[in-house]
Amino acid sequence: MNRLQTRVLLAMVLLLLGLLLGFAGFSYWSLQRGLAPYVAQIELGRLEYLESQLRREYAKEQSWSGLSPERWNALTRFGAQAAIPVTPPSDDNKPRGATIGPLRTPDLKPIERHPLHERLGLLDAKGQLIAGVAPQAASATNPLFDNKHQLIGTLTLGPPADLKNQIDSAFLKEHLVFLAIAAGLGLVVAGALSWWLSRRWIRPIEALSKGAQAFAQGQLDYRIAAEGSDELGQLARRFNHMAAQLHEAQAQQNEWLTQVAHELRTPLAAVRAEIEAIQDGIRQFDANTSERLHRQIMRLTQLVADMRATIPTTLAVQAPQDAPALQLTAPRAASAVALDLRALVAEAVDAVQMRFVQAQIALPPAATLAQSLPVAWIHGNAAQLHQVLGNIFENNLRYTDAPGTVAISASVHEAAAASSQQRWIELHIDDSAPGVAPADQPRIFERFYRVEASRSRASGGSGLGLAICKSIVQAHGGQLRASASALGGLRMTVILPLTDPNP
Numbered sequence: 001m002n003r004l005q006t007r008v009l010l011a012m013v014l015l016l017l018g019l020l021l022g023f024a025g026f027s028y029w030s031l032q033r034g035l036a037p038y039v040a041q042i043e044l045g046r047l048e049y050l051e052s053q054l055r056r057e058y059a060k061e062q063s064w065s066g067l068s069p070e071r072w073n074a075l076t077r078f079g080a081q082a083a084i085p086v087t088p089p090s091d092d093n094k095p096r097g098a099t100i101g102p103l104r105t106p107d108l109k110p111i112e113r114h115p116l117h118e119r120l121g122l123l124d125a126k127g128q129l130i131a132g133v134a135p136q137a138a139s140a141t142n143p144l145f146d147n148k149h150q151l152i153g154t155l156t157l158g159p160p161a162d163l164k165n166q167i168d169s170a171f172l173k174e175h176l177v178f179l180a181i182a183a184g185l186g187l188v189v190a191g192a193l194s195w196w197l198s199r200r201w202i203r204p205i206e207a208l209s210k211g212a213q214a215f216a217q218g219q220l221d222y223r224i225a226a227e228g229s230d231e232l233g234q235l236a237r238r239f240n241h242m243a244a245q246l247h248e249a250q251a252q253q254n255e256w257l258t259q260v261a262h263e264l265r266t267p268l269a270a271v272r273a274e275i276e277a278i279q280d281g282i283r284q285f286d287a288n289t290s291e292r293l294h295r296q297i298m299r300l301t302q303l304v305a306d307m308r309a310t311i312p313t314t315l316a317v318q319a320p321q322d323a324p325a326l327q328l329t330a331p332r333a334a335s336a337v338a339l340d341l342r343a344l345v346a347e348a349v350d351a352v353q354m355r356f357v358q359a360q361i362a363l364p365p366a367a368t369l370a371q372s373l374p375v376a377w378i379h380g381n382a383a384q385l386h387q388v389l390g391n392i393f394e395n396n397l398r399y400t401d402a403p404g405t406v407a408i409s410a411s412v413h414e415a416a417a418a419s420s421q422q423r424w425i426e427l428h429i430d431d432s433a434p435g436v437a438p439a440d441q442p443r444i445f446e447r448f449y450r451v452e453a454s455r456s457r458a459s460g461g462s463g464l465g466l467a468i469c470k471s472i473v474q475a476h477g478g479q480l481r482a483s484a485s486a487l488g489g490l491r492m493t494v495i496l497p498l499t500d501p502n503p
Contacts, residue, residue, distance in 0.1 A: 016190040020183045036159035041140035043116060044157040050075060051155060054122065054144060058152050064122070064130045072131040076117040119158035125151045133158060204232040211239050220247035267296045336476075338501050339385070341376040341425060345369055345408065348389035352397070360402035361431075373410045376425040377501040380476045388472050388480075391465040392492050396431045404432040405487055412498070423498040424478070433488035441482045441490075445470040 053075050057067050121132035121139075135141070135156040144153045207224050214222035220243050226236035274293055277283040350366040364372075378385075396406050407430045415422040436444060445466050466480075473480040478496040485491040 017187060020186050020190070023183075037138040037140060040119070040138070040157045040159040044140040044142050044155065047116075047142075047155070047157075051142070051144060054153070054155065055146065058144075059146065064124055064153065067122075067131060069131065072122070073117065076120050076132065116157065119160075121156040121158070123154040123156065125153060127154070132156075204228075204236060208232070208236060208239060211236070211243075215239075215243055215246070220250060264300065267299045271296045271300075336380050337382070338499060339378050339380055339382055340501075341378050341410075341427070341496070342370055342373045344382065344385055345373060345389065345427070348386055348393065349408070351390070352393045355397060356393075356406070359397055359400075359404075361397065361400050361404040361406055363396075363406045364408055369408055373408075374412050374425070376410065376412060377499050378425070378476070378496045379499040380496070384472045385476070388469045388494065391469050392429055392494075394465065395492075396429070399434070400431045400489060401433055404489075406431045407487060425496055425498055427494040427496070429492045429494075430485040430487045431489035432485075435484060435489045436482070438484065441484075444482055445480065 054067075057071070057075075058064060060066055117132075119133055119139075121135055122130040123135070124130050130153065133156075136158050139156045139158045142155045142157075143151055144155060146152050204227065211222060211224040222243065223240050224236040226233050226240065271293060274283070274289060274296075278285050278289065283289060346366040346369050349363060349369055353363060353366065356363040393406075400406065408428070409430075410425055410427045412423060412425050470480045473494060473496070476496055478494065481493045481495070483491045483493065
């Protein structure tokens with residue numbers, strides 16, 4: 001048992017002990033407080049003879065006017081004596097022990113009785129005192145009825161002033177012992193239950209602590225045993241999910257570094273070979289050598305620029321709340337202005353139209369798109385959005401079999417909430433076969449990721465184009481998604497928030 005579990009167990013036991021002692025003390029106080037009225041009620045219930053005599057007194061004149069103080073004293077003293085049981089003396093003249101249930105009290109002293117006639121009182125039907133002692137708050141009461149069941153008065157008996165006789169004391173002792181035994185058993189059961197609960201609660205916390213320590217030390221493959229469906233079990237499963245995501249991110253980072261090293265090694269190796277050939281005198285540094293070196297350097301420059309472009313930028317664009325998974329990303333700023341998306345698409349199509357004709361891939365004319373697409377103004381950077389459209393069209397050229405088809409469509413959406421005025425556009429670019437397997441579709445936006453089937457590295461490219469597109473679209477408060485196309489190939493969906501052309 002560790003220190004935390006010991007402290008929790010001790011705290012729970014002390015709390016339960018305090019509750020048990022408080023309950024026992026309150027029970028004993030309540031028993032003492034309620035015993036005297038209970039005794040008075042028992043005593044009053046035995047005065048049947050006195051009740052019958054009082055009914056006769058009332059029946060003589062149908063009132064209490066004939067009940068004199070002397071007659072009251074005579075009746076109460078005789079009735080009180082009639083209520084006390086008489087015990088015949090023992091033959092051996094030895095003190096006798098009294099028992100109350102299982103408790104035995106030997107060597108009793110004479111019982112101190114509280115005279116009943118000094119505590120008795122009689123009230124009329126209206127509650128006015130007729131004779132005897134005025135009732136107290138804790139007095140026992142017994143209504144009196146005549147032969148017609150009409151209330152004629154109430155007989156009251158005050159509680160004993162104290163309970164000093166040994167019978168009463170034995171009764172209290174017996175219940176006190178019972179309370180003590182019950183408290184002891186309750187404490188044992190509570191201690192065992194507290195030990196079990198402390199283990200039940202502390203064990204998941206210890207597992208979470210060990211898991212957090214393992215994660216902090218870089219053991220991202222460590223998993224916490226998640227037990228139950230309570231909050232601790234849910235927290236353990238969230239820890240495991242977080243560790244799995246971190247482990248996957250670390251694996252992707254290592255893979256990305258490996259791919260970067262591989263991509264940089266090829267042009268660097270070519271540059272090194274050219275320089276070493278010049279140093280060894282195998283090749284002269286002429287215009288051709290200079291051109292080859294410049295081409296490799298430019299390839300390195302473009303590769304570094306592409307990798308840098310995959311880092312998200314930030315534009316002053318607010319993403320629609322109801323649009324699917326739109327969010328702003330951070331770190332570097334870029335200028336943004338109001339742009340006509342139809343004009344952007346038409347301009348990008350016009351720039352690649354001739355190449356699509358040469359590749360035998362049908363592409364809608366720019367003039368047709370300028371008329372068919374809905375009016376849509378967006379807030380963004382024109383050069384970056386041209387790069388997005390250009391990269392998507394470049395993929396269409398590379399990965400669509402001839403003869404093929406590329407279709408472009410768009411739809412405008414509004415927020416479902418009546419109080420929201422958010423609107424966004426979804427631009428769909430579909431191509432024909434070959435397609436991309438559903439398992440590969442979410443990964444085509446990863447850096448250097450290439451589908452090894454139809455859309456292979458042999459088609460060219462560094463594998464950073466779609467990663468750059470995704471970064472730019474996210475910087476505009478939108479999202480870039482890939483799905484299967486009805487034409488048999490891939491559908492690229494660009495989601496962008498709309499703005500007012502005249503802010």
